[in-house]
Amino acid sequence: MKITAVETEIEEKPVKHQFVWRKGLPGSGTHAITTKLTIKTDEGVDGVAYASRGTIMVDLVNRRLRDMLIGQDPLLKEHLWHEVWEIDRIEELPIYALGVVDIALWDLTAKVAGLPLYKVIGGARDRIPAYASTVTFKDTAEFLDVADQCLDYGFRAIKLHAWGDPKKDARLGQDLRHHVGPDIELMYDGSAGFDLLDSIYVGWALHEAGFLWYEEPMREFNIDAYRRLAAAVDIPLLSAETSDGAHYNIADFIRFDAAHLVRTSTGFKGGVTGGLRVAHLAEAFNMRAEVHGGGLPNLHLACAIPNTTYYESLIRSNPIDVEPGIGNDGAISPPDVPGIGWETELSQCH
Numbered sequence: 001m002k003i004t005a006v007e008t009e010i011e012e013k014p015v016k017h018q019f020v021w022r023k024g025l026p027g028s029g030t031h032a033i034t035t036k037l038t039i040k041t042d043e044g045v046d047g048v049a050y051a052s053r054g055t056i057m058v059d060l061v062n063r064r065l066r067d068m069l070i071g072q073d074p075l076l077k078e079h080l081w082h083e084v085w086e087i088d089r090i091e092e093l094p095i096y097a098l099g100v101v102d103i104a105l106w107d108l109t110a111k112v113a114g115l116p117l118y119k120v121i122g123g124a125r126d127r128i129p130a131y132a133s134t135v136t137f138k139d140t141a142e143f144l145d146v147a148d149q150c151l152d153y154g155f156r157a158i159k160l161h162a163w164g165d166p167k168k169d170a171r172l173g174q175d176l177r178h179h180v181g182p183d184i185e186l187m188y189d190g191s192a193g194f195d196l197l198d199s200i201y202v203g204w205a206l207h208e209a210g211f212l213w214y215e216e217p218m219r220e221f222n223i224d225a226y227r228r229l230a231a232a233v234d235i236p237l238l239s240a241e242t243s244d245g246a247h248y249n250i251a252d253f254i255r256f257d258a259a260h261l262v263r264t265s266t267g268f269k270g271g272v273t274g275g276l277r278v279a280h281l282a283e284a285f286n287m288r289a290e291v292h293g294g295g296l297p298n299l300h301l302a303c304a305i306p307n308t309t310y311y312e313s314l315i316r317s318n319p320i321d322v323e324p325g326i327g328n329d330g331a332i333s334p335p336d337v338p339g340i341g342w343e344t345e346l347s348q349c350h
């Protein structure tokens with residue numbers, strides 16, 4: 001089998017629910033821009049992936065990726081994964097661009113196998129609990145209202161993206177725990193809004209409130225700052241969501257005691273191949289690799305690996321508008337069709 005064409009198509013549409021993140025971070029904006037990447041072959045089977053960016057992805061395909069891919073065997077994914085790393089050495093690819101080719105190649109591979117992707121790459125389970133991952137709402141009352149709606153729907157775990165104010169965020173975590181009681185799992189995502197001192201303060205508050213994990217309170221450039229934080233608080237740290245270098249970088253977070261759980265994803269860790277590497281590396285240390293972000297490739301990854309807990313489902317609005325596929329048991333299954341299942345209604349999952 002040989003790759004015969006690599007096509008891109010930009011799609012722009014209005015955002016259904018505009019939302020904001022913590023103070024300082026850009027929010028959803030008004031329009032979502034996506035690039036569809038299609039890899040075609042001489043045997044008629046093709047692979048598809050989506051990048052949540054526009055012209056920058058098209059430019060990379062036009063200048064680098066298409067020439068590298070044409071004429072290659074699409075099933076030699078390890079080889080092609082390393083070829084993309086070589087392009088990364090020259091281009092310093094955006095982290096979200098690193099895995100797009102790999103995801104399309106795995107879609108193609110699973111179609112050739114006639115199996116859903118998660119059964120090709122691992123098959124740890126066919127259904128996984130989802131957590132409600134909030135955007136940033138206006139005030140505590142609105143967060144508690146949204147939490148009630150999520151629990152009524154069937155979610156059993158909630159993660160906060162709050163305001164990025166250490167005192168207010170700490171109080172929100174404690175108020176939410178008081179509101180939902182002891183049996184709901186709670187997590188907090190700092191989206192890198194703090195320095196070390198504020199991270200320690202929030203970490204202790206979340207520990208007192210019995211949170212399951214404390215995610216990315218600082219930018220992930222400096223591993224030593226995470227090591228110091230891990231030594232200073234008792235709450236489990238979930239680290240390395242946005243750090244560059246996939247498993248090469250995660251190895252250092254683990255080696256230097258800068259994480260209790262690590263982030264993996266198809267989006268930021270080099271596609272399916274990189275996401276699996278991170279998960280398997282973590283498993284060797286009896287650590288969980290929690291899958292960052294929603295969408296079908298991440299859902300397949302989460303169902304493929306044993307050492308993860310949840311699928312991340314973004315709650316973008318109040319009233320809540322739960323993505324397709326999440327049942328009233330708060331869980332979700334990948335599409336039971338060959339490949340990733342882009343043609344199913346679950347392709348609308350976030």
Ligand SMILES: [Mg+2]
Nearest residue numbers: 189215216241
């Ligand atoms: Mg996060």
